Amino acid sequence: MIRFNLRCDNGHHFFSWFASNETFERLQSADRIECTVCGVKKVEKALMAPAVSGAREKPDESAVEKTPGIEAEIARRIAAYRRHVEENSDYVGMNFVAEARAMHQGEAPERPIYGEARIAEAKALVSEGIPVAPLPFVPKAQPN
Structure with missing residues (x-):
């Protein structure tokens, strides 16, 4: 599974998981992907940073x-x-x-x-x- 950061034509950012890049492209070309915020079907991949594991730090549990x-x-x-x-x-x-x-x-x-x-x-x-x-x-x- 691949997690893609996505952006709709209205500028909303969201993410979704796909089996492969080919699966994403097939669904995108068939207008089967829509924005989770506004429902627009014109969606493209947004800039993504690679997930690189580094030194493990304890998460800030007071963030909430x-x-x-x-x-x-x-x-x-x-x-x-x-x-x-x-x-x-x-x-x-x-x-x-x-x-x-x-x-x-x-x-x-x-x-x-x-x-x-x-x-x-x-x-x-x-x-x-x-x-x-x-x-x-x-x-x-x-x-x-």
Whole structure:
């Protein structure tokens, strides 16, 4: 997996993970990547610094304390993201892997979906070139 720093046409910066550069380019050319802030589909790679490990320093654990309200802001943004996902996607539950594969193979109509998968299953989807990403929340229980 490769982490790319991305920038949309409106100047928003965000990052996402891809199986390879080729996967990123294929998804980008198909307008399948969109800004996590505004939803614009014109996205390009931003300048990235290589991840180089150096001397390990203990992280400053008081960073959160130095930024008052950051936990509330993070919770607010995750809640807004959750609402966006739930309003604009179909919950497929434990059928996520099968449904994602069927859409990728053209056996089911493409649409935004979310659901549940084991880590090994998600890794298998990525290795098959099927774009998936973990959500920063647990889906609410859905009625049967």
